Amino acid sequence: PHISAVAYLTAPLLAAKLATRPCMHVCLEKRIGVCKAKTPARLARAIRFVAISDTHTRHRFLQLPHGADVLVHCGDFTMPEVYPAAHHEALRQLCDFFAHAARTCGFRCCIFVPGNHDKFVLGLGPRVVQEHLDKHVPCEARLLVDAGIWLRARGSECGGVALWGSPMSRANSKSSPNDAFQTSYEKEHEVPQGVLDIPREGKLDILVTHGPPASSDARGCKSLDAVLDNHEIPQPRIHVFGHTHEGAGEVKARSSGRCIAVNATSIDLSFCASQPPILFDVPFGERDEAPHQLEVVSF
Template structure:
């Protein structure tokens, strides 16, 4: 294993930081073109490829070559060969059922080499003597039954009941409503699950334009989950005529909440998602107890890929 990046300061053992490096939405981008610094754990939040078995196997080979001792990986809506329900359609077109089955087996077997592939399941990882409960899901909202790992808005609340209590790090492909998302892809049910589980870190992707980081704070001023979700629904209904008047002008999610009556919990400060393409790395503050740090780690842009987002957990 390669030595740690010398640009990362080594702290005394008593205050050693655990470094979490997050990326998502590589699609066809080689890992060699993405700035991924060394860290204690690498999280890859889906859309590893455009879905063919050979593409996913190449990605797995690239991930195995990275020096991070632990790598948590989930699929996404483009990773069709990882979703068995896509076999009926895709294998008939490409005649590659065996390759698809072998690809899924390879991702499972990679755990022996430090790659933990999660598909609607949790695991425990131990870093620097500290154990974290991690839950990963490749799912995202979809409007087509042909989408890999897709689910409908009708299933949004019951689906995320599968996230168990006590999760420290949540990794999903799709984003929660309001935070680092957009009107079409943000999930109310996933936001509801965040309020219930309250992980220290939630990493996702899917919405490329919303790359960035923000935080969700939990305090006595927070209104009930039912009130928040009702306000979100009412805000969406009010937005339609006002967005028509603005002739489609883009308004960031955190500003839309304030302008159109979003939930009180959605008013936390958001770091700009307009990081320049090719930024070497974005570092966010050490995680604070009682807050969830949310990260949209989508590196794909029309130009040079963005860099990984680095989070620090005080050990």
């Protein structure tokens, strides 16, 4: 279905529901808006996530729900062709956005998986980007470039939610200059070395990529489908992505396995921030209550 209001996904039920508000209006003020619509009750023993993508500098016009734990940005934070001279400005805006979201909406963790427009991550280097996030964002903030994290209660050695982030997407065209982290047409069936190298042991609750799999979108990556159909690695409950603006808000259940695919793109084809954020809960543990203090651990 095409979601025209706040989308709410519960991982165990693999269901999509609408909030009481018929649509999410664009906030015309140049700041982060707090969604005033009533959001569904949180699942017991769960971590609440909000996913957005492809904001293309329109992040100030988003209305984000209050009270969620984790904000996930699936890439394309910047506009087309951000030149090297603007790389530091793009990073400053990302830090400001996450900092404001943490202070205004109460997020305890912010995650950024870059997209094909986010060349500033390559230009400055992941280490520099992470250092700025650590310094300027008042909550946990992570850049994920083919890496995984556990979100769990501070001091706990078990339980929690496992998330893997990869910036891969299929090239828009052979001539597009916005090709950061992309897979070429000629190699779309192959997974590049070091990409989506998910550990075979353990579990995976959430997969975040910039681009969709081909099974969810004709412009998606066939190599992503190969990963999702590989039962030798943990299969995610939810796969969240962006990249294709036409599919914004689409929620699809994969024919194989338990995974559902969600396009969290935030802007429409006119580059207006008219699409709602995606809201979903993932159970934290069978016996644990929702953590009061989140700890982010790499894996």
